[in-house]
Amino acid sequence: NAGVTQTPKFQVLKTGQSMTLQCAQDMNHEYMSWYRQDPGMGLRLIHYSVGAGITDQGEVPNGYNVSRSTTEDFPLRLLSAAPSQTSVYFCASTYGGPDNYGYTFGSGTRLTVV
Amino acid sequence: SQQGEEDPQALSIQEGENATMNCSYKTSINNLQWYRQNSGRGLVHLILIRSNEREKHSGRLRVTLDTSKKSSSLLITASRAADTASYFCATDLSGGSEKLVFGKGTKLTVNP
Numbered sequence: 001n002a003g004v005t006q007t008p009k010f011q012v013l014k015t016g017q018s019m020t021l022q023c024a025q026d027m028n029h030e031y032m033s034w035y036r037q038d039p040g041m042g043l044r045l046i047h048y049s050v051g052a053g054i055t056d057q058g059e060v061p062n063g064y065n066v067s068r069s070t071t072e073d074f075p076l077r078l079l080s081a082a083p084s085q086t087s088v089y090f091c092a093s094t095y096g097g098p099d100n101y102g103y104t105f106g107s108g109t110r111l112t113v114v
Numbered sequence: 115s116q117q118g119e120e121d122p123q124a125l126s127i128q129e130g131e132n133a134t135m136n137c138s139y140k141t142s143i144n145n146l147q148w149y150r151q152n153s154g155r156g157l158v159h160l161i162l163i164r165s166n167e168r169e170k171h172s173g174r175l176r177v178t179l180d181t182s183k184k185s186s187s188l189l190i191t192a193s194r195a196a197d198t199a200s201y202f203c204a205t206d207l208s209g210g211s212e213k214l215v216f217g218k219g220t221k222l223t224v225n226p
Contacts, residue, residue, distance in 0.1 A: 004156075033214065042202060042218035043157075058213065090156060092214075102147050102159030103214060 002026050006091050006106035013081040013113045021076040021109050023091030031096035032074040033058070033103070034066065036087040043090065049074055050096065081113045118146075118203040118217030126223040133190040135220040137203030138183075146179055147204045147214070148188050157202065160188075193224045 007022045025032065033048040035058075045058030047066040055066050063085060065077040074093075078085060088110050092103040121136045137146070145164045149157040163170045163179045163186065170177045176189040190197055200219040 035216070040218065043216040045213065045215060048213060059215070092157075100145070100162070102149075102162050103157075104159070105149075105156035107156045 004091055004093055004104050004106035006089075006109050008109060009107065010110050011112070013078070013111065015081060015083060015113060017081050019078050019081065021078070021089055021091075021111075023074045023076065023106060024072050025074075025091075025093040025104070026072065027093065027104065028071060029093035029095055029104070030071070031100075031103075032068065032091065032093045034064070034074070034076045035090045035092065036060065036085075037090060037108075038087050046076065046089075078111075083113045085111065086113045087111060118205050118215065120201070120203055120217045120220040122220060123218070124221045124223070126225065127193060129193060129195055129224055129226050131193055131224075133193050133197070133222055133224070135188045135201050135222070137186045137188070137217055139186075139203075139205045139217075140184065143181075143205045145206060146177075146186050148175075148177060148186075149202045149204060149216075151200045151202065151219070153199070160201075190222075193222075195224050195226045198222060198224045 004025045034046040035043040037043050044060045049055045049068040088108050090108050091106045094103045118137050118139045147162045148160045151157045161172050161177050163177050174191045179186045200221045202216050202219045204214045204216045
């Protein structure tokens with residue numbers, strides 16, 4: 001199993017550009033989430049999904065869109081990149097429910113907006 | 115706002131010593147989880163403790179949970195240089211675990 005795969009690993013955008021961060025998991029996990037990690041801030045939840053066709057906002061959703069058309073994929077779209085979105089982005093997944101045993105994380109996408 | 119708050123923010127110990135990190139949280143939880151992050155890497159799940167459990171072990175890791183004090187601790191025994199990493203506690207905010215909220219982490223340095 002590959003686990004959670006994030007692409008790209010690094011990206012530089014100009015202010016105002018849009019892009020999609022890809023996330024795919026091959027573990028048939030129901031729950032998937034996107035986090036951003038900034039120095040001194042820990043991880044903050046952007047959007048999450050409890051299954052195909054279902055998404056919801058997390059703590060810091062502004063400027064980001066998500067969709068979940070399949071169980072495997074959970075892309076994160078930046079609509080109009082801003083310097084404040086410079087961060088490391090992590091995608092994570094889990095089975096969820098009362099038997100949840102923790103999230104599996106991807107290796108991250110380091111995004112710089114200039 | 116952050117749900118969990120780790121303490122201390124940074125910890126430096128010698129190899130072989132024990133390392134204790136604490137986590138306090140604000141609201142009722144379904145479970146609490148601890149993760150490790152090596153520099154520049156993704157997070158790795160270490161252990162999950164449910165709200166009806168008080169203590170859990172996994173290898174050299176020992177986690178305790180006190181729901182009356184809304185706090186948890188992670189003990190790493192006989193630390194090794196390879197344990198150098200940041201450690202995060204995470205709590206769920208709803209009945210399930212679809213909304214996991216992280217603290218800011220404790221940066222542990224184990225000196226050889």
